[in-house]
Amino acid sequence: MSVKSPSPDSPFVDLTAMIRQRAAEHGARTAIVCDAETVTFAALEALIDRCAAALQRDELSPEDVIAICAASSIQYATVFFGALRAGLAVAPLSPSTHPDSLVAMLDNSRAQILFADDAVCQLLSNVALPPALRIVKIGAAGQYDAWLAPVGAAPAPVEIQPEWAFNIIYSSGTTGAPKGIVQSHAMRYAYTQRSVERGYGPDAITLIATPLYSNTTLVSFFPTLALGGTVVLMPKFDARQYLELAQREHVTHTMLVPVQYQRILGHPDFDRYDLSRFRAKFCTSAPFAAGLKADALRRWPGKLTEFYGMTEGGASCELCADEFPDKLHTVGRPLNGHEMRLIDADGREVAAGEAGEIVGRSPAMMTGYYRQPEKTAQAEWYDSDGRRFIRTGDVGRFDEHGFLTLMDRKKDMIISGGFNIYPSDLEQVLARHPEVFEAAVVGVPSQRWGETPVAFVTLQPGSTLDAGQLAAWANEQLGKMQRLADVVIVDTLPRSPIGKVLKRELRERFSGEVA
Known part of the structure; x- marks a missing residue:
């Protein structure tokens, strides 16, 4: 089954050139707010130039790579934009990653400089780093100001090419070794252009409560600034602080993951805060329960839009929840210019109405996994016309109106006695119990059935x-073949820094097998 919508082409513009234009148009306007610190567009533009000039001084050339591993800050943003202006690719890395994994990502990316804060420098103090890697410390106690080129410095002009790598985002590693996902300048520009129709522009104030190493964050961070709006950064998420910032800064836009919506809406003082300036709220990165969407629609002003897609690109769906309140169980329909198909285990397209693995293509597709051509090939599927699609690893089904319902991750599907069991079906039943806060179902070994479901x-x-x-x-x-072998009550579910439930950890926590 195929769902497709057309989209217009638009000429490429470098995002750092868009920042320069914003600084020329309204240099005194606030670009970024972080804790007690603010920076205007004029000041940001000057810092970007000084950073790019310093990178050129250190003999980095276009298409080289730098890495950033730190909490969100204005310095972090400056480094990212400065590297882009110099034509470099940026590898933003998670500070919560195990030191050995960080070293592996630094080695894979071939980053020449790592910009890290005090906490990350301490984390890496007892591991062997790539010999050619240089560290520049950022943060309150860092060396960054001394490293920058002098005030007034400007870099040599670089003509950014659309196909050059913009960033290398490493996958979470929840299913194996992290892979570097290469996204191009053209892809980032295309997404920025689409963001105009979502209300981003000079009067947008976007509250960002997810880390800057995540693609979830970057899809709001870059369009806000490139189109002249203001970004409010939260280095660490807290529901009460989020509500206070949203009220004080008159926030209009936000991108959150489902667990953050759950904690914000569940805060006992939620209804006391003035959130009337909100125009658009977005959600992505993890399953967003229909009941939680309904609660957000009822109690939180502004439109609610859910995105489904992968950092690798391929294709994305959009659900405008306020426009389609009867479709909250879905993730919406493919975006304009995005095409999705459903395939079976043998790579053949399934019939209309049947479930299959989701593959997609769009202008927002990764170039590939960095220096891993075999893994890139494994992630690709080609149709009969030779067109390239990206595999999602997710199983879904389109309804008669083209809305996509996610069944589950392909790897999380439980095969019990030869029957396919989708954990999401069981999780939805558990969530209906009034005393259940959250539920996650995984398959564990079974002597009788091969696998059987267990709920945490x-x-x-x-x-x-x-x-x-x-x-x-x-x-x-539940149906006979769906019945739970066990229920385990836990204090919390293990999550990645971006809020995804780590089902691999749950499977490992349940030792042995059941009858």
């Missing part, structure tokens, strides 16, 4: 619900 559940505050009672309640509502 967190309870509402004050609940004393027994695991056996919950299992019995759920199994009364």
Whole structure:
């Protein structure tokens, strides 16, 4: 089955040239707010020039790579834009990554300079780094100001090419070694152009509460600034602080992951804050429960839009929840210019109405995994006309109106006694229990069935619900082959820094096998 929409082509513009234009148009306007620090567009433009000039002074050439591993800050943003202006690619890395994984990513990226804060420098103090790597410390106690080129310095002009690597974003590594996803300047510009229709522009004030190494963040961060708006950065998420910032800064836009929506809407003082300036709220990166979407629509002003897609690109879906309140169980329809198809295990397209692995193509496709051609090939699927699609690893089904319902990650699907069980179906049943806060279902080894489902559940505050009672309640509502072998009550579900439940850790936590 195929769903496709056309999109117009537009000429390429370098995003740092757009920042220069914004500085020329309204240099005194605030570009970034972070904690007690602010920077105007004119000041940001000058810092970007000084950073780019310093990188050229250090003999980095276009298409070389630098890495950044630090908490979100104005210095972080300056380094990112400065590297781009010098024609370099940026590898933004997660500070919460294990030191050995960080070293592996630095080695794979061939980054020549690592910009890191004090915490990351301490984290890497006892590991062997690539011998040619130089570290520049950023942050309050850093060397960054001394490293910058002098005030007034300007870099030699670089003509940015659309196909050059803009960034190398490393996958979370939840299913193996992280892979470097290369996204081009053309891809970032195309996304910025699409953001105009979502209300980004000079009067947009975007509150960002996810880290700058995440593509979830960057899809709001870059369009806001490139189109002349203001970014409010939260180095560390806290629900109360988020609400206070949103009210104080008159925030109009935000991008959050589902667990953040859950914590913000669940805050006891949520309804006391003035959020009336909000025009658009976005969500991505993890499953967004229909009930949570409905709660956000009811209580939080402004439009609510969910995006489904991968950092690798391929194709993305958009659900305008306020326009389609009867489709909250879906992730919407493919964006204009994006095409999705569903294929079976043998790579053949499935019939209309059937479930299959989602593959997609669009202008926002990764170039490939950095220096890993074999893994790039594994992620690709080609149709009968030889056109390239990216595999998502997700299983889904389109309804008669072209809305996509996600069934589950292909790797998370449970095959029990030869039957396919989608954990999301079981999680939706568990979520209906009034004393359940969150639920995640995984497959564990079974002597009888090969695999069988086990649920990990967190309870509402004050609940004393027994695991056996919950299992019995759920199994009364589930089909015979779906029934839970066990329910485990836990305090929290393990999550990645961007909010995805780490089901691999849950499977590892359940030792042995069941009958």
